Amino acid sequence: MADVTPGHEPARAEFEVRPAEEDDRIPLTIVFAAVAGERDGIASEPPVDIEASAASADLDSIIVAVAGNQIVGSIGIDRSRYGFGEIGMVVAREWRGRGAGSALLAAAIEWAREHGLHKLSLSVFPHNAAAIALYRKFGFVEEGRRVRHYRRASGELWDAIEMGLPL
Numbered sequence: 001m002a003d004v005t006p007g008h009e010p011a012r013a014e015f016e017v018r019p020a021e022e023d024d025r026i027p028l029t030i031v032f033a034a035v036a037g038e039r040d041g042i043a044s045e046p047p048v049d050i051e052a053s054a055a056s057a058d059l060d061s062i063i064v065a066v067a068g069n070q071i072v073g074s075i076g077i078d079r080s081r082y083g084f085g086e087i088g089m090v091v092a093r094e095w096r097g098r099g100a101g102s103a104l105l106a107a108a109i110e111w112a113r114e115h116g117l118h119k120l121s122l123s124v125f126p127h128n129a130a131a132i133a134l135y136r137k138f139g140f141v142e143e144g145r146r147v148r149h150y151r152r153a154s155g156e157l158w159d160a161i162e163m164g165l166p167l
């Protein structure tokens with residue numbers, strides 16, 4: 001067995017981070033659908049229509065993490081007309097804790113600055129300790145809580161914490 005402790009490894013340069021390309025549409029959507037299938041970290045749940053979702057992805061505002069020729073994560077910045085960007089991100093389960101999330105978020109912040117956004121914001125489920133720690137590490141602060149906001153497929157209503165980073 002490899003001597004690894006997920007979540008406690010130093011970041012390693014096993015992957016690169018770059019803007020999404022046309023050929024990434026399906027693979028990045030497959031990673032997204034797998035994370036949706038966990039029904040835990042992101043708002044989307046199955047079923048994800050891979051073809052439709054891949055076709056509608058706005059590649060201009062998506063950054064991917066790639067290991068070899070495999071997409072292992074992505075972050076999307078949804079630019080509002082009011083100058084802020086809303087981010088959403090996923091890292092494939094087997095790639096978590098190795099720095100891909102940090103690299104993606106750093107790239108998204110750089111992208112947002114280059115595109116003149118004044119702020120990044122996001123929603124995160126309160127139980128998502130890994131994501132909240134990642135966002136705090138980059139300076140995001142909690143701005144509020146939406147109570148019983150997301151209805152899950154199970155019928156449960158989950159709160160969401162709103163976080164923001166002025167740029």
Ligand SMILES: CC(C)(COP(=O)(O)OP(=O)(O)OC[C@H]1O[C@@H](n2cnc3c(N)ncnc32)[C@H](O)[C@@H]1OP(=O)(O)O)[C@@H](O)C(=O)NCCC(=O)NCCS
Nearest residue numbers: 007041090091096097098099100101102124130131133134
């Ligand atoms: C949240 C997520 C994107 C983080 O990606 P990642 O590649 O694991 O992140 P990193 O390896 O760069 O770790 C970043 C930081 O998160 C924190 N972290 C990572 N795993 C953690 C864990 N299991 N528990 C607590 N904190 C954790 C640490 O602060 C870490 O920084 P450090 O290594 O400098 O201490 C990833 O867990 C994921 O895709 N989860 C499912 C989807 C999701 O929740 N998306 C976000 C929705 S808001």
